[in-house]
Amino acid sequence: MAARKTTARTTRAKKCPDCKGTGETTETVRVGSVRNSHETTDRQAALCLTCLGTGHATN
Numbered sequence: 001m002a003a004r005k006t007t008a009r010t011t012r013a014k015k016c017p018d019c020k021g022t023g024e025t026t027e028t029v030r031v032g033s034v035r036n037s038h039e040t041t042d043r044q045a046a047l048c049l050t051c052l053g054t055g056h057a058t059n
């Protein structure tokens with residue numbers, strides 16, 4: 001396999017629409033199964049999978 005160029009840093013960086021440029025998203029943590037489903041109000045900061053934490057849109 002040939003080495004692929006990564007375009008992690010581009011001069012024209014757009015903000016990621018998912019995390020709005022922060023690089024991380026907050027998702028509501030859901031605890032419980034189907035029979036015992038209740039959502040907690042806890043929020044977990046997670047790395048944005050859209051931009052992989054860069055905060056920039058990939059395209």
Ligand SMILES: [Zn+2]
Nearest residue numbers: 016019048051
């Ligand atoms: Zn993002």
